[in-house]
Amino acid sequence: MPSLEEELFPSTPGKFKDRTHTMNRQFQRCFSSTTTMFLWALFLIALTASYLSFQSFVDSGSRFFSSSWGGIQWERQVRTSGQPRRPNGFSVLVTGAAGFVGTHVSLALKKRGDGVVGLDNFNNYYDPLLKKDRKALLNSHNIFIVEGDVNDARMLAKLFDIVAFSHVMHLAAQAGVRYAMENPHSYVHSNIAGLVTLLEACKSASPQPAIVWASSSSVYGLNDKVPFSESDQTDRPASLYAATKKAGEEITHTYNHIYGLSITGLRFFTVYGPWGRPDMAYFSFTRNILQGKPITIYRGKNKVDLARDFTYIDDIVKGCIGSLDTSGKSTGSGGKKRGPAMYRIFNLGNTSPVTVPMMVGILEKHLKTKAKKNFVEMPGNGDVPFTNANISFARRELGYKPTTQLEAGLKKFVRWYLSYYGYNHGKPV
């Protein structure tokens, strides 16, 4: 019995020859030349394909990161997007560009003629669709967003190769205070490891960019001296999130000290507004109120209301841009410090804390709907009872002057929310 292999590939030369002998000579010549051409074409296609895939493998480096970057077209988009359109304009790499603050800062920079390249890993901490929509908004303003992770050193090196960034606005982070108990490692991954990878890229870049990055009001932790000033104690964090942000302040100090990187850390105070983060209270409360679902309002000991120095996004954007404008140059080159560089930390708050029930009252008014409120004692999950910023340093150095109070800011948020989701968001029809 012939083996399976023999059946598929007849090994008896005679049999095979016999069949070809029956062919007409002309047809045979024509067939063989077509076959040769076909085989050559196949060979060339295979060669080109393997070259291209090798090239993209070399460009994109490790496949550990679920990013899609590299290639001639991609490089062209990065270069064009990073090109300033005003005299002495900046070239800014905005990390976390599809995030809440990142989107607004990118748009503001582009609007005044700076070059902006965005970077975002589009993780699913909250609805990635919202991030994709922010990306579409940025794209419509000719801002290109690279899909990648700040932990991807090869991708960062490539970006710095393509564009000589004058500034990095580092907003990519694992946000959220209470989620740190659920997924502690995501905070270490983004806020510590990612930060170090980014700083390594900045330190080696030539020229070195100046860096402005997002710290957090949460670093004040258990501090109860009011209002919070930059010089206050920040060594008693109440959450892992806060601890990673505080660690970021120390890590950036090291890079400033050793490598001459210009560093500005911004302690944001509960930022809110259109295109905001769905995990934050004002946002999730709005959704629940519209859906007729109850909301949970935390209270401190002895039923004391919690309060936040809620800060409107447009004010934060002004603080970010003021920081970029005044950041001064990094002094290092070739990975070596050539002189002292700026190291600054600013509070960016609103200076008028509002209690959570008052915030809910404003939402009820703008939504014209009563909330179903459940009051519960604040669980020990990293929350702090109140925040209140002293912004005199930012006012003096950056000209920072918040102008939007919570009532007006939430009105704008609600208007955006209703236009984005509609009144029936999530409601069964």
Ligand SMILES: O=C(O)[C@H]1O[C@H](OP(=O)(O)OP(=O)(O)OC[C@H]2O[C@@H](n3ccc(=O)[nH]c3=O)[C@H](O)[C@@H]2O)[C@H](O)[C@@H](O)[C@@H]1O
């Ligand atoms: O300013 C900051 O440093 C931080 O501000 C916010 O953190 P948080 O102030 O806790 O903001 P929300 O999560 O929106 O909470 C606001 C207030 O609502 C309260 N809350 C939250 C959720 C909830 O279901 N019920 C409730 O009463 C919280 O206890 C808090 O007092 C952001 O989520 C952080 O990423 C940011 O770093």
